[in-house]
Amino acid sequence: MKKSRFLLAGLAAILSLLWGWTARAQGILPDATAEPGVVRFILFYSETCPHCHEVMENYLPTVYEKYGDRVEYQYVNIHNNVEGYKIMLGLERSLGVPEPDQGGVPALVIGDQVLIGGADIPARLEGLIDQYLAQGGVDYPSLENLPTVVVPTPAPSVQVLVFLDQADPSFQELSIFLVTISQQYGSGFQPYAVDIGNSEALQSLARIHEALGAAPPAAGTPEVLIDRRLLVGLDQIKAELPGLVNDYLARGGVALPNLDALVAGTAVPAASPTPAPEASGQAIYMA
Structure with missing residues (x-):
């Protein structure tokens, strides 16, 4: 289990979601009737979770291509979505997920099984799809009679984007400084590093400079x-x-900015991250 705090790699997913990345569906579940030969599952994710985007963008499309219309799915974003988060926890508890493992994302519920994390989902999903297809299919899990879940009020936190070049002489001193602040504030300070050594990050940073009227530095x-x-x-x-x-x-804290809104000059609301089982309210991202 990993808690994303100061990420030094893999932030292309962060940039893509900040520039307005959207999932297939934002609701909880559609009205649906079980059909023979169809397997349905729910994926719970957070838009600030790199492991979620890795699964959603690189793994699951291969599953959909392989199984075609024999698989149907819904994505539920739990970021700043208390009801979605409570449903995820309720399903995990009703299906016997150990308490220490509850609340992590990505979490995929298929039949009576819960797959948690960017490693568990690719390792087990296709085997379970084959198993349920052999049994005639399986519908979305029932949301009736789920156990009551009380979500703690999240503590405020500050999320920031850190644009850096690991080859720059200041990198080591900056890293030590950020770690020091993280130790001081704990979950109240959440930096997300973006390596400006790649072109995508540089393009994003250039758009930010333009939106804020800032001259690009050296x-x-x-x-x-x-x-x-x-x-x-x-x-x-x-x-x-x-x-x-x-x-x-x-x-009260501030969330990562939506870069589309930043460029458009619209309001960027201050918000804490998704509530999780801890008092801090920091989401747990499962590798």
Whole structure:
């Protein structure tokens, strides 16, 4: 089990979701009648979870291509969706998932089985589909009579994007500084690193500069985006980031910005991450 805190790789998924990535469905479940020869399952995910996007974008499409109309599915985003999160926990509890494993995403419910994590889903899903097809198919799990779930009120947290170049001389000092802040604030500070050594990240950063009217700094200069505020260079980051974290925590925290909204000049709401089984309210991402 991994808690995403300071991610130094694999953030293409983060960028894609921040630029308006959408899933197939946002509802909980459609009205559906079981059909023979069809296997149905639900995938619970968080839009800020890299492991979820790896499964959704790279693995599950191969499953849909393999099985065609013999498989039907629904995706439920639990990010800032308390009802969806409670349904996920209720299903996990009713199906006997051990308490320490509950609440992690991605979580896929198929028949009476719950697959949790970016490794478990690819390892087991197709075998279960074959098993249920041999039995004549299986419908979506019933949401009736689920156990009552009480979701704790999440503590405020501050999520930031950290644009950095691991080849830049400031990288080591910046990393130590961010780790120090993470130790100070715990789950109240959640940095997500984006390596500007790749072209996609550079293009995203260029759009942010344009939207905020900021001049691009020298190549490799680290930058931190917190809400609509861009801190440029190690000196400014070290001087201003701790105070900004304190300010935003006092106001209830702030989530990762939606970059489409940022460029369009629309409001970016302050919000805490998805509630999870801990008091911190930080989602658990399962590898």
